[in-house]
Amino acid sequence: MLNGLLKIKYYLLIFSLVLIACNTRIEQGFEIIPPGLNSTENLIKGIRPDxxxxxxxxxxxxxxxxxxxxxxxxxxxxxxxxxxxxxxxxxxxxxxxxxxxxxxxxxxxxxxxxxxxxxxxxxxxxxGKIDNLEEALLLAELDNLEVDYTRDIGGSYKKTKKGFEFYLTKFYKCPVKTEPYRVSIDIAGDIKAKSLGFYYNIDNNICLD
Incomplete structure (x- = not known):
């Protein structure tokens, strides 16, 4: 009976690891967000009113x-x-x-x-129209969605006919963890964000002020 439970736990662990590995892949057509666009000041400098x-x-x-x-x-x-x-x-x-x-x-x-x-x-x-990368990322930052250059799944984008699509992250301070999101922002400034359902960089023993 004990061996059977251990096997079930083992397979559940393997399944979870495989699922996370699949979730960390980004769709084709996405590019890495250019350097420096995780800076609020640089995003603000990119504002171009209509x-x-x-x-x-x-x-x-x-x-x-x-x-x-x-x-x-x-x-x-x-x-x-x-x-x-x-x-x-x-x-x-x-x-x-x-x-x-x-x-x-x-x-x-x-x-x-x-x-x-x-x-x-x-x-x-x-x-006016949200038609450049800086403006879109600034709006995302207002919803606590940020660029994470350590992983493609936290710092990638694609220009579309309707606006922009992103892979961005939410950073939590207590405990420290990062949650990837799939995000779309249209030219009217409407934002849709969906969690990819897992965390990385988790440290339950650390909280940042």
Whole structure:
């Protein structure tokens, strides 16, 4: 009886390993995402709005409460004099929040007044068509889907008629583990993400702050 149970456990283990091995294969037609596109700043620098604005800038703002909070312009386009001559109230949140870094928002000048982008819906409206890799990956990052260059299944893409398809990952801090996802993002900014049903880089004894 004991030997029979051991055999069942052995075959279940082999089956699980084979299933994971099959799941780690990506479909034909996918390419490795170019280097550097796991950086939020590089994705932001790739934004190309469909509409011309007098000036627009993406700004990283430190959290309130710091003794010397920093304000950093990640990228800016247009005539900055419009921006320098108009006062506006800094928002207390943005479309993207990152631990230890602060939050990101966009300020743009339209009809000689400042307008702000502080959430995902406003960001999609500001960009217009999601028609380049950086814009699509930025939207994915807002849903905690990231590029993992250590495996094809975490960092591959394919351009389609409707937009982009990806293999991306979600990274969990406690316990540390990575979950691969199959993702599609169309030109309207609609995202569909499906877990591939397994984890790798699992360490139940480690949590990151």
């Amino acid at each position: 509409k011309d604005y007098q000036y627009w800038a993406c700004i990283r703002q430190d959290f309130s409460g710091k003794i010397h909070p920093e304000t950093e312009i990640i990228t800016g386009h247009g005539n900055i004099s419009y921006f320098m001559n108009i006062k506006f109230d800094q928002p207390n949140s943005g479309f993207l929040f990152k631990m230890w870094e602060g939050y990101f928002y966009i300020a743009y000048i339209e009809n000689d007044s400042v307008k702000l982008v502080t959430n995902k819906t406003q960001l999609i409206r500001f960009i």
